[in-house]
Amino acid sequence: xxxxxxxxxxxxxxxxxxxxxxxxxxxxxxxxxxxxxxxxxxxxxxxxxxxxxxxxxxxxxxxxxxxxxxxxxxxxxxxxxxxxxxxxxxxxxxxxxxxxxxxxxxxxxxxxxxxxxxxxxxxxxxxxxxxxxxxxxxxxxxxxxxxxxxxxxxxxxxxxxxxxxxxxxxxxxxxxxxxxxxxxxxxxxxxxxxxxxxxxxxxxxxxxxxxxxxxxxxxxxxxxxxxxxxxxxxxxxxxxxxxxxxxxxxxxxxxxxxxxxxxxxxxxxx
Amino acid sequence: xxxxxxxxxxxxxxxxxxxxxxxxxxxxxxxxxxxxxxxxxxxxxxxxxxxxxxxxxxxxxxxxxxxxxxx
Numbered sequence: 206x207x208x209x210x211x212x213x214x215x216x217x218x219x220x221x222x223x224x225x226x227x228x229x230x231x232x233x234x235x236x237x238x239x240x241x242x243x244x245x246x247x248x249x250x251x252x253x254x255x256x257x258x259x260x261x262x263x264x265x266x267x268x269x270x271x272x273x274x275x276x277x278x279x280x281x282x283x284x285x286x287x288x289x290x291x292x293x294x295x296x297x298x299x300x301x302x303x304x305x306x307x308x309x310x311x312x313x314x315x316x317x318x319x320x321x322x323x324x325x326x327x328x329x330x331x332x333x334x335x336x337x338x339x340x341x342x343x344x345x346x347x348x349x350x351x352x353x354x355x356x357x358x359x360x361x362x363x364x365x366x367x368x369x370x371x372x373x374x375x376x377x378x379x380x381x382x383x384x385x386x387x388x389x390x391x392x393x394x395x396x397x398x399x400x401x402x403x404x405x406x407x408x409x410x411x412x413x414x415x416x417x418x419x420x421x422x423x424x425x426x427x428x429x430x431x432x433x434x435x436x437x438x439x440x441x442x443x444x445x446x447x448x449x450x451x452x453x454x455x456x457x458x459x460x461x462x463x464x465x466x467x468x469x470x471x472x473x474x475x
Numbered sequence: 476x477x478x479x480x481x482x483x484x485x486x487x488x489x490x491x492x493x494x495x496x497x498x499x500x501x502x503x504x505x506x507x508x509x510x511x512x513x514x515x516x517x518x519x520x521x522x523x524x525x526x527x528x529x530x531x532x533x534x535x536x537x538x539x540x541x542x543x544x545x546x
Contacts, residue, residue, distance in 0.1 A: 333540070334540050335540055336538065336540060339540065356539075357538070357539025357540050358539060358540075359537070359539045359540070362537075362539070363539070364536075364537070364539050378516065379509055379511075379516060379536060380509050380536075380538060381509065381516075381519070384504075384506045384507050384538055385506055428536060439481075439482060441511065441534045441536065442514060443511070443516075444514065444515070446515075446516050448518065
């Protein structure tokens with residue numbers, strides 16, 4: 206692939222980086238990243254990946270844009286209310302950078318479609334809002350052997366870790382299995398600072414870019430915790446667990462299956 | 476005795492189990508936290524039987540969902 210004059214100008218600030226250069230930019234243009242969710246995390250992650258010239262961005266989300274989303278889900282704007290999030294996000298990404306091929310899946314990621322979709326990508330950015338999906342994505346990425354970035358945000362706190370299947374500690378090494386649905390507080394109890402989603406989503410985009418480039422050290426075997434109120438970042442070392450139900454010595458999970466959904470009692474809170 | 480909880484030195488009574496620590500630390504939803512003790516993830520069914528020792532390092536790793544609902 207040869208960069209056009211316009212691409213050389215568009216990506217000049219990337220190309221100036223010795224770790225990236227025109228070869229790295231070509232890798233990004235050939236790169237394929239899947240966003241699970243076009244919400245608070247998927248929006249900033251997808252926008253920076255689009256701006257960076259990641260050539261194929263997949264986005265899967267079954268929701269439509271709600272007024273309460275706009276405080277943080279910056280790929281969507283007021284005129285997008287009630288539109289499928291995947292359509293609105295795809296339009297935003299394409300407007301930012303026509304080099305990007307956006308593939309949309311207006312669906313939930315489930316056991317019956319997860320592997321087919323994930324197999325088409327080099328890296329997965331998990332911005333899912335619920336635990337059954339987060340565990341399903343972790344399992345599917347393990348079986349597809351595709352690296353992924355987990356992240357979560359709550360109130361003023363965020364966390365993220367990157368997983369390279371069969372090499373680094375996985376999501377289940379740390380969190381084992383979904384919490385019982387009755388332990389998950391109702392949506393009305395949980396708020397989140399919008400800008401926090403931006404910080405954490407951008408960390409996920411950075412990991413996707415590094416993974417495609419093969420540059421630097423990924424956030425593997427570490428869980429990064431961000432406290433926005435104290436403005437403190439801290440990493441906790443995590444090691445692969447021999448008893449992990451997914452990647453341990455005697456795995457219990459041998460295929461991708463749907464977990465029971467934790468019921469959210471306030472649909473308007475989405 | 477003194478242990479470290481999420482990188483902060485904390486005084487707790489001697490002979491505190493992990494289950495008791497969760498109460499002391501006012502963790503309202505223990506199901507929403509994973510515990511790392513001295514660098515190893517502790518299995519949930521061992522919380523009751525695991526006694527903490529002076530100098531232990533405990534990380535409370537909260538389950539966090541993604542961008543839309545938040546948990």
